[in-house]
Amino acid sequence: MEAGKQTHPELAGGFNADEQRVDWHDETLWWIRQKRDKAAHGIPEWELLRETASQIKNNVLSGLADYLENFEARALENGIKVHWAADAAAHNQIVYSILKEKEVTQLVKSKSMLTEECHLNTFLEEKGISVIDSDLGERIVQLAKEPPSHIVLPCIHKKKEEIGELFHEHLGTAAGESDPQVLTEAARQHLREVFLTSKAALTGVNFAIAETGEFVVCTNEGNADLGAHLADVHIASMGIEKIIPERAHLGVFLRLLTRSATGQPITTYSSHFKKPAPGQEIHLILVDNGRTEHMGREDFRASLKCIRCGACMNTCPVYRRSGGHSYHYTISGPIGAILAPNLDRKKYADLPFASTLCGSCSNVCPVKIDIHQQLYKWRQVIVQEGHADLAKKVSMKGMSLLLSSPNAYRIAGKSGRWLLRHAPFAMNNKFNPWYKQREMPSPPEQSFSEWYKKMKK
């Protein structure tokens, strides 16, 4: 990524240089977290839903190969063309060959973290195909030539004045205009034109149902549907873990997804694509890109249950105060920090250390992934595998913070030497100074900035 070799603490340090912006970012995300809480508390059976979703996903992982075969067979019967991609390069090549065959030069895309993971845009642009992201937030970061900083809220790090400037430059809005209503209207007009003139559309997939061969795409803006229904060719890209067994299970996930993400009761659109419309083609690409390998890691495979709601980011004290870009990986926040090392342990050795292990992420996760425990386990693996140079540096600096607070002193007395030497954060949550965070709206200001200041050195 553009971020080059900078580590999370270094990048976070840059983000932290503007204190007001950090506070604003922190508060905005916390506000979303609170909306999530309100939505969750409105459902008496919330915990049962989470447990059920978790068990369904456990079942999916244990039978994924069969489910995929089943899904493929049903989808083919339904008239969907199915492709398999072992890695990002294969995925991009498939997309390109479909577009080339149809002589398409403009692709309209709705939100798909998978295509970000595969770096599809740059690949296609090098081949002379223009790619236009149609989700408003994604369009904004695309115009700014930045990656999304959040999986659900791609431009959560941007101020409206900055967006106004971008729109002034690219969409011709008045200089100084920063009213969200006006800017959104300008984007609407601009993207309408794109929808109406694109012969091919690419969407992500939220859920793919093994029983029926259909897939479900959720958006609030309606961009996935406008793109897909107005194009001759609809390409849908999905990671192989997006499978759910039966259609009847969908209710559980649709109840959880958006309440966890933004606190809405459901997204505006939950569209079920089963068969192509007359005269239209649907291509579905099933992408592995490291997932099979990940499945083989007993301690870490649970992260494949993720439904990409973003709740773990919104609640994370480190994410909120360091920003998505500091993670230098497509998926940021706690879930990104446990997915990234699977692909490259050396490059992302710092990410599992970008956490206080407070456990708030695991508490909000709608599919009950043991996120903070995986972060802890990754730290051990990274140290053992000798990628620890960086990791140690990060963790030793973290330790100096712990030792600087009286609270942490107690931990030092109570926990073994080994922990202190190797993974100072990996202590029983009870003794963790961030433990309070679970219930408190924002981290103790002082110690957090101190922590980062020290990490930066």
Next chain:
Amino acid sequence: MLAALRHNQPEHSVLPPLLYFPLAPAAELKEQFIRIATGIGSVVHTADTFEGALELLQKTLQPGQKVLSTLPELSSDGFIYPGKDQDPHIYADLDVAVFKPLVAVAENSALWITEEQLIVRALPFITQHIYMLVDVSVLVGDMHEASRITGLKSQEYGFGTYIAGPSKTADIEQSLVLGAHGPRSMTIFLYGSGT
């Protein structure tokens, strides 16, 4: 690829039982549906009968608007009726589209509609405003029940969607704006007694 996956998968883990929650009384569902629909930006009108709802609907239309409906009851009177296999691009300047969804969900005000009522898939997205005629008797409590009904073999579809409210975005500093790419407004005409 699948052989490697099979090798790496964990041991079999059983599926949990399907969830089911008893249905609340019709009046409660109706109240909840209206509250939530209004909360997410829809406008809800109620009428005792279908005819009453149609009358209300006619009154909210403005002269000069390009209005489309797939309801046989509205096949005259200046309503456009879409044809199968039409190029959706011809509806780029559509003002209002009127549909009658098959299922309405009280817990989130989502309305389930399939290709059969849409005729042309792009319609509920391309129109500037969307009108929904909802019979109280199609109300269900939650998404478990909705998933069950909409998954029945008798409900076969090539494309189906739940729609909840007007299209929206909050991508610019979390300020909610209605009318992102799809309809700028959703108006629901809820009618009947639910029996």
